[in-house]
Structure formats: structure tokens, C-alpha cells
Amino acid sequence: xxGPNRYGKAETRLVRVSRDGxxxxxxxxxxxVALSGDLAATHLTGDNAGVLPTDTMKNxxxxxxxxxxVGEPExxxxxxxxxxxxxxxxxxxxxxxIESFGWQRLGPHSFARKGDHTRxxxxxxxxxxxxxxxxxxxxxxxxxxxxxxRGFPRDEYTTLPETTDRILATAVDARWRHxxxxxxxxxxxxxxxxxxxxxxxxxxxxxxxxTLFSMGSHVLSQRPEIAEVRLALPNKHHYLVDLSPFDLAxxxxxxxxxxxxxxxIEGTVTRDDAPPAAAEWxx
Numbered sequence: 001x002x003g004p005n006r007y008g009k010a011e012t013r014l015v016r017v018s019r020d021g022x023x024x025x026x027x028x029x030x031x032x033v034a035l036s037g038d039l040a041a042t043h044l045t046g047d048n049a050g051v052l053p054t055d056t057m058k059n060x061x062x063x064x065x066x067x068x069x070v071g072e073p074e075x076x077x078x079x080x081x082x083x084x085x086x087x088x089x090x091x092x093x094x095x096x097x098i099e100s101f102g103w104q105r106l107g108p109h110s111f112a113r114k115g116d117h118t119r120x121x122x123x124x125x126x127x128x129x130x131x132x133x134x135x136x137x138x139x140x141x142x143x144x145x146x147x148x149x150r151g152f153p154r155d156e157y158t159t160l161p162e163t164t165d166r167i168l169a170t171a172v173d174a175r176w177r178h179x180x181x182x183x184x185x186x187x188x189x190x191x192x193x194x195x196x197x198x199x200x201x202x203x204x205x206x207x208x209x210x211t212l213f214s215m216g217s218h219v220l221s222q223r224p225e226i227a228e229v230r231l232a233l234p235n236k237h238h239y240l241v242d243l244s245p246f247d248l249a250x251x252x253x254x255x256x257x258x259x260x261x262x263x264x265i266e267g268t269v270t271r272d273d274a275p276p277a278a279a280e281w282x283x
Contacts, residue, residue: 008034009057016070023108027070030099033057037092050090072185073098073121081125097122129278135175142169147205169236175282176229195219208265216269227274235263
């Protein structure tokens with residue numbers, strides 16, 4: 001029996017230059033489209049009567065960028081998803097996921113690529129509801145102190161020493177679900193990013209789990225339009241280097257930045273009165 005299925009065009013690279021006068025604007029996106037609905041025939045019999053070509057999805061991304069421009073990634077995603085649901089009767093749900101790459105202005109028509117983090121947006125449109133999720137990935141944060149880890153259980157395989165002063169570093173992957181499919185997404189994103197960062201900076205951390213809850217809670221306290229926040233925080237370990245063979249003391253100053261393995265802390269912080277999500281939105 002055929003189970004849930006979908007298909008689409010993944011990672012359509014789109015760069016849109018707005019040439020309004022001498023000062024240009026630049027948008028750089030990675031757009032993925034996935035459609036689901038009445039698609040059993042193509043799987044079971046090879047009948048493609050209901051299969052909109054994925055090449056058409058790619059072309060739609062580019063055509064819409066020209067016809068409508070590209071504003072906030074959430075708005076562009078909603079525009080695309082609504083189009084596919086409205087024009088293809090066999091399509092019951094359209095999900096558009098977007099990575100937005102930042103560029104720093106250097107002059108009227110000159111830019112430098114920002115590499116510190118990537119903005120995310122994912123929208124789901126059906127005949128019954130619309131759901132918008134924003135987020136960020138690759139946001140690397142580090143506190144050189146104000147972090148400890150102690151009081152944990154020990155067994156015969158535990159070798160980790162307790163510490164009252166350690167480096168805490170992570171690469172934040174955060175997604176947040178909006179209560180509405182409309183709003184000022186640019187302002188909301190900037191404020192949510194600031195809330196995540198400020199909570200990391202200002203939380204004395206007894207564990208990365210505690211920091212995760214503080215970050216998610218601070219976003220909800222600052223942004224009433226957000227229903228819940230999901231975070232995945234890899235613990236980017238820093239190990240103290242043994243300098244004793246060189247007759248040197250290491251007073252918590254010289255470290256090895258570990259690559260792998262790493263701890264991975266994941267959790268969701270939800271507003272008490274938030275309605276449940278219409279559909280699953282993060283994995």
C-alpha cells in the first residue's frame with residue numbers, strides 16, 4: 001500500500017538584483033518546493049496526468065522573482081505555495097523551504113557575502129490552513145566563561161571531570177513557528193535573532209540544556225507573534241591543552257577546539273496558550 005509521499009524541485013538557486021536607480025539591492029536564495037496530494041496514479045500505474053514537472057516548479061521560482069520581486073523569504077514562499085495549491089487541483093499541500101544568504105553592502109552596487117549564519121523560512125499551504133516557520137542555522141556563539149558542568153551522575157565509564165569554569169560554544173540551529181501567516185517578517189526575524197543571542201550572552205550556564213531553555217523562553221517573551229521555538233545546539237567542545245611537558249601552566253587559557261564527537265542538545269519551548277501546530281514542521 002502506498003503511504004505518504006511528496007515530490008518537488010530541491011535547491012533552486014536564485015539571485016535577484018533590484019536595479020532601482022544607482023543603488024542596487026541583492027537577494028540570494030536557495031528555494032525548495034515539495035507538493036503532495038492526489039498522486040497515487042503515478043506511483044501505482046505510471047500515469048503522470050497529475051504530475052506537474054519539477055522543471056516547471058524551478059521555472060516558476062524564477063518567473064515569480066521577476067514578476068513579483070523578492071521581499072522577505074516567508075512572503076516569497078507563501079506566494080509560491082499558494083500558487084501551486086490554487087492552480088493544480090490534484091495538489092493538496094505545498095511546502096516551500098528557503099535558505100536566505102546574507103550580503104553586506106560595500107557600495108552602491110558592491111557586496112560581500114556574509115558567512116556567519118543563514119536565515120531560514122519554511123511555509124506550508126493547504127486548502128485548509130497556512131503555516132509559517134522562520135529560523136536560523138550556523139549561528140556560532142561562544143562564552144569564554146560563565147559556564148560550568150558538574151553534579152552529573154558517574155558510572156564505571158565516566159572519565160569527564162567536573163568543571164566550574166569552561167568555554168561554552170555552539171552553532172545554533174533554531175526554528176520558530178508563527179501564530180499567523182502574515183506580519184512583519186523582517187522585524188520579527190531580526191528581533192528573534194537578537195533575543196536568541198542576548199539570552200546566550202546573559203545566561204550563566206550550568207548546562208547547555210539550561211541555556212537552550214533560556215534562549216527559547218527569551219524569544220517567546222520578546223515576540224508575541226511566535227508560538228514555539230525549537231532549538232538544536234551542538235556542544236562545540238574545547239579541551240584544555242596539557243602544557244606540563246613544557247613546564248608551562250595552563251590557567252584555562254589554551255584549548256583544543258574539538259570537532260567530533262560532540263554533544264547535541266535539542267528541545268522545544270512553547271508558549272502556554274499557543275494553539276497546536278496544524279502540521280509537523282521540523283525534523
